[in-house]
Amino acid sequence: MEISSLPAIEQQLKSIQQLIQATKFNDAIEQSQLLLAQTTEKKQHIELWYLIAVAQRYAKDHAAALISINELLKLDEQHSRANQEKGYIHLALNQTVPAKAAFENAVKLNPSLMASWQQLIEIYQKTNQTSHVQQAANQLAKLKQLPPALLGVTQLMHEGKLLKAEQICRHFLQNNKRHIEGMCLLAEIGMELKIYDDAEFLLATALELDPNHITARSQYLNLLIRLGKYKLAASQVESLLAEQPNNLSFKVAKANVLTGLGKVEQAIRIYEQVIAQDHAIAGFHLQLGHALKAKGDIKRAVSAYQQAYQLKPDYGDAYWSLANTKTYRFSDEEIKQMQLQQENKALASLDSIQLYFATGKAFEDKQEYAKAFKAYQQGNAIQHKQSGFDIGKIEQQVAAQMKYCTHELFNQRGHLGLSAPDPIFIVGLPRAGSTLLEQILASHSQVDGTMELHNILGLAARLSGRNQNSVENQYPKNLAEITPDYFSRFGQQFIDETKVYREAAPYFIDKMPNNFLHIGLIRLILPNAKVIDARRSPMACCFSGFKQLFAEGQDFSYNLEDIGRYYQAYLKLMAHWDNVLPGSVLTVNHEDVVDDLDTQVRRMLDFCGLEFEQSCLDFHKTKRNIKTPSSEQVRQPIYKSATQQWQNFEQFLTPLKAVLGTTK
Template sequence: MTTRETQLTSAQEALKTGRFAEGLALARALLESAPEDGEALYLAAVAARYCKTFTEAEVYLDRLHAAMPEYGRAWQEAGHLALAQGHKAAALAAFQRATRFNPALEASWREQARLLAASGRAGEANMATFQQQRLARLPRELVAVTNHLAEGRLLRAEENCRHYLRAHPARDANHVEGMRLLARIGIEFGVLEEAEFLLDSALAFRPDDVQIRLDYIDVLRRRQNFAKARAEAEALYLRDPDSPVFQSRLAIESMQSGDYERGLALFDQVLEKLPGDPANLTSKGHALKTTGASAEAIASYRAAIAAKPDHGDAWYALANLKTYRFPDDEVERMQMQAARGDLAFMDRVHIAFALGKAHEDRGEYAASFAAYDQGNRLKRAQTRYSADAMSAELARQKEACTAELFAQHEGAGHHAPDPIFILGLPRAGSTLLEQILASHSQIDGTLELPNILALAHRLRGRRVGENRYPQVLHDLTAEQLAGFGEDFIANTRIHRAGAPFFIDKMPNNFRHIGLIHLILPNAKIIDARRDPMDCCFSGFKQLFAEGQEFTYGLTEVGRYYADYVTLMDHWDAALPGKVLRVQHEDVLDDLEGETRRMLDFLGLPFEPACLDFHKTQRAVRTASSEQVRQPINRKGQGAWKPFEPWLDELKAALAV
């Protein structure tokens, strides 16, 4: 045990046995050598409260909130401190924030129930009491799992949860909750197939459990099984059509399945009951943006901000329109929020990226880069992305997916000609190519489909730490390859509108071209490529909804681009003629020529509608949705040049 761990243990023991002054002294000593130590700050705040040195406790909590703004226990302690000083309203707000960040804090639910009941808010008090009693009934092992999950300790959460499930058979009253928690952990890890199986099984034991059903809908949506997710949401809605929770969930699932009229109507019903709810106002804005109703989307985002000025999701949604320009007062309001020490982590990230866009539009490039850099540093620390690990992963594709492998499996796979894969890096112009091709009468545009990535994950193996992919491709039979291809066609049919061909524009599929060729040998593949500095810096400026962790650092995104080019060179050598490369700058120079070139590659006749792509009425669900609704332009070309003084890391990684 280290000296720090020994001191922490001593301080904790002192607090447990009521020796608060001693505990405070030990915590102070720890903070002298490590001023930002979160555990020491928490212990110091607790000890100072018990010693009734309230101002000192507030100082420790302010520092803890600044370092860990979403640490639920810190907000619970803030609630206890406010109560000790007689500040009931502040205490209630702190306890509510505590359970938002960590729903396993029983004391926070109990105090909320008491404070809400005292202020005449009986309905909310009953809900808090229900949550407190639910936690009280759970075994301590599962409460610990919930704590670990809320505080980001996923490996410990998984280990503890699996141990509990092994030790307690299915007849145990809490086994189903353990299954639900393991599914939530799986969702965080991205193991969606296992999470869906666990939740499906849990529902067989407890079909009326609303929380399990909500989690089940969540995983179905993440797996892009939108029809089933909507059916589940519809079933919940029919239980209680007046429930804002069920209305909101059905609205989201209706949007995902393309029923925008129903979804927007449901959002309006929710907002009649909860007129200032920022989450629903923002979700409605996203839906309006997807359908091209930009002015209405902006109004909805602004209403969300008016209701909750620190709602970073809405601020960034405005920036992410790409065409929106922030007026002076909005920039000042964002800066005020960014200066807050207690701003929640993702609100801070969202506002940093939004400020980056606002300053860039004004030509304030130093301030813009500083904001983008802050947002990226926060996300990079959260994701813990390793460029070395990614380089090694891509190198394994070159080692395993050789010309000999493809010769070995020649003639295998499912021979459907339907899929068109547009791949490469995000922000490389793939949405533009999709919009051009989806304007053709014989091609459906769909989504960034997860099916290939999910199959690659399955092929890794099920044991923890195991990774048999891509080497396992040498061991697959012709029947297995054909089955995988047939499954892909069947499972993606839900996204199609009836055209003979359809597009999957998941950019990361470039890592798996070998797998695609083996299971779908007649699929067409287009590599959307863009100038490396433009592509990488555009990715650095973009806050992605999920994935694309390589973009949150200049060195990281530059190395990823270089690795991508190297792997694409390998595919060209191992599968000559399989991939059509389309350079974004060539499309800008000669739209008709490059459009005809793509259609010739696909074996389709030219249609003039492809040149009028910006007039095509379809939902576009990427960050470029507003840009591809405009005629072709060069607004993004050379956008990195004003930032050149700060881009040495990127240049070095790209060797330019």
């Protein structure tokens, strides 16, 4: 019989916990095993195996307890408390070495497990590992200083229970409004949930209350870097370095900021200085590689990435960064190394994902397409599961834009924004050729290339409010209700905030593809801005996205059906913008650019009101920093080989073709 009532199951689990607390271990085991046979839910099996193992250990049936906890770990090897329980069982069996490994794995998965740190201190003391004793003692002391509520929050965070952690942390801060550690924890949860505005406000407030709080300032710096707010980040990193001038992490952060500001040469010098001080940190070599790649020095970038994986053979990011140059070809030995690492059961999920995507690229280059697709599919499946992405929410956003961004809205409010003509927005889907269009336009003497700027997305998020499902007057509905002078203020804010990315040209490019969702907002705050839609044929665009591991923000791309539905929603919304804002968006098809570069270059320049310059046709000769995956491709003349690459995988793409209703 299948149990389907969730409350009933939760009640039975609570009853089993009460039996264990009452030392009725055999009854607890019997009830757990009975319930285990009645449900097929993986989550419930995990909870039940945990309870069985605990009860068996308390009943001193240690051999059975070890079998039970291993059954749990087969279902979820990343379960921190199961690893802790395994450590206790091995200790009971006088097996110190596996106990130590289990406790170390537990704190690696969840650094807030005080009991595991305590056991590790005792084990390290017995084995004379003095430095390890001190590290563990420091972590334990830090945890003991936390109020019990915040300790619970940290444990929930590391167990992935973010919403519950947020609820408890907010409740704690209601009664402890000036508690800096609580504010930092809530900000960390906000970053995990991608509620960046909340996190930024919390950390800024924490620093107003305590300007000398290193952790809060470091956290604030990392958030600003993630958001691309490099000018603000620059002042934060200087403050941190004034306090701790020899902190290598802060020096690397400064180099990251300089890279973001386009000062790549300075960044490279800092990375090299840091590596000279500590050559053994793989991440330092990786960051140096990124800066060298942005500069266009691919030979040295490749060397830096290779050094990173030589120092850390399971470093998925190093292999993926090599693949992501798009021009690197893996050796057979490197492919074997990547496959060997994938077999490591202790491998972090992010490393696993990156290794799968890199392996896919390696096999695709060798024209072993079945192996390549399998690797891409494995990497995408893990990433898709972790993201929790719901394509339905994107479709709802598109429907809302179409419902509220009407002819009437633009007739009544289209004149309220800032008249500055500076921005040229390039929108569309990622991997649709937007970097190529940016490189062409940025080769013009009157246009600065920048990067994928987050400013419009940030404004849309602020207009949407904290809870996008509970407020009636929400973005984009509230575009018809906002005080009129706000539109020009928002436009001015955009111009002011983006100055740091510009040089001296009168025009500049914002190449954030996701801005296609907010063309109505752009038109209202910057009515004279130009918008170019970089479009690519459906199958080529969608499959190119599917085999790309993005840094963040493109969660729709990790499932073939999702990416197909996203493309359809994009087409639907772009047709709406053409209807309500006729002539405001120029569509440039990638295939047309490849077939007739001259004509498409002149179309874009005419649309932007720019005189023709030969440098736009010779775009591959332009020297500038480029931070997108296509950086090496746009440093070469136009080539046609990529337009039909998806056909090599056509037999595997039936779900995508079904959603798109196309074969092109």
